[in-house]
Amino acid sequence: MKFAKYMARWRxxxxxxxxxxxxxxxxxxxxxxxxxxxxxxxxxxxxxxxTGACVNVNAPAEPIVIELNVNIKQxxxxxLVDSANENIEENPEIF
Amino acid sequence: MTSTRTFARMAAVALLAAxxxxxxxxxxxxxxxxxxxxxxxxxxxxxxxxxEKMDGYLGFVGSPSGNLKALVDDLNIRRKASYADRARAxxxxxxxxxxxxxxxxxxxxxxxEKYQAPDGSWQTRGSSPARVDPRCPxxx
Numbered sequence: 001m002k003f004a005k006y007m008a009r010w011r012x013x014x015x016x017x018x019x020x021x022x023x024x025x026x027x028x029x030x031x032x033x034x035x036x037x038x039x040x041x042x043x044x045x046x047x048x049x050x051t052g053a054c055v056n057v058n059a060p061a062e063p064i065v066i067e068l069n070v071n072i073k074q075x076x077x078x079x080l081v082d083s084a085n086e087n088i089e090e091n092p093e094i095f
Numbered sequence: 096m097t098s099t100r101t102f103a104r105m106a107a108v109a110l111l112a113a114x115x116x117x118x119x120x121x122x123x124x125x126x127x128x129x130x131x132x133x134x135x136x137x138x139x140x141x142x143x144x145x146x147e148k149m150d151g152y153l154g155f156v157g158s159p160s161g162n163l164k165a166l167v168d169d170l171n172i173r174r175k176a177s178y179a180d181r182a183r184a185x186x187x188x189x190x191x192x193x194x195x196x197x198x199x200x201x202x203x204x205x206x207x208e209k210y211q212a213p214d215g216s217w218q219t220r221g222s223s224p225a226r227v228d229p230r231c232p233x234x235x
Contacts, residue, residue, distance in 0.1 A: 076187055078232045080195040083181045087196060088203075093131055094173045095200060 136170065139163055146209025146217055147200045149228055151178060151193030156209050156217050198231030 088095045132140070139145045139159075145167055148154040152171045159167065174196075175189065182192035201210045204220040212218045212226045 073191070074230050074232070076191055077195045077198070077230060080181075080185055080187065080192055081199070081232045083185055084192070084196045084199050087177050087181055088199065091173070091177055093133070094170050094177065 133166065135163065135166055139167070140208055143207065143209045143219060146211060147197065147204055148211045149194070149197050149201070149213070149215075150190070151195075151197035151200065154211065194228075194230075195232065198227050201225045201227050202231070 136145075143156055144159060144163065145153050146156050152174060153167050155164070155167070175193070178189050178193045178196060182189045185192065202225055204210045204225055206220050206222055208220045209217050210220055210225050213228045218226060
């Protein structure tokens with residue numbers, strides 16, 4: 001009891017309590033910083049991954065658009081067949 | 096006696112049928128026969144100097160003589176005029192109508208005539224159907 005009291009006084013005098021407190025919080029802060037940095041790094045690491053995923057999503061979308069254009073054109077061509085056949089019948093000398 | 100008469104009747108029916116099929120075949124296989132083409136144009140088609148292009152116009156397979164070039168140019172101008180009229184009526188571009196016309200014109204070439212294949216090369220029409228663009232209505 002007497003010894004503990006002495007030690008506390010000595011600690012106060014030596015400023016150990018403060019350093020002890022710092023020593024306790026400092027690793028905590030470093031640990032938190034580490035996590036924050038890691039989270040940042042993970043975010044940076046994810047950024048290309050997410051853009052990569054976007055490209056993957058867009059890639060199959062493009063051929064579909066082209067296919068659509070082909071279908072529209074083909075539909076137009078089907079509509080013109082009758083008129084084109086009529087053209088041959090009415091102007092046989094130019095075909 | 097009766098068997099001879101039956102045979103004669105059967106032969107007559109067969110002849111009639113053959114005649115009908117023959118007329119049908121001619122009207123389907125050779126639509127060109129009904130066309131009143133300029134003799135020089137018909138000859139150039141037949142000997143493969145000119146051919147049907149994918150775009151609905153006539154093209155030269157080799158280098159043509161001046162007379163033939165003038166003749167084909169005139170035909171192509173008249174073709175384009177007809178395409179323009181019909182494209183306008185259908186609300187499409189001249190190129191779209193001309194392309195459709197080209198599909199039909201290539202499909203109805205007769206063996207020996209030249210046509211442009213989808214890869215752009217000149218082909219001689221054989222007995223098998225012509226190679227038309229996959230977008231052609233007849234191909235789908």
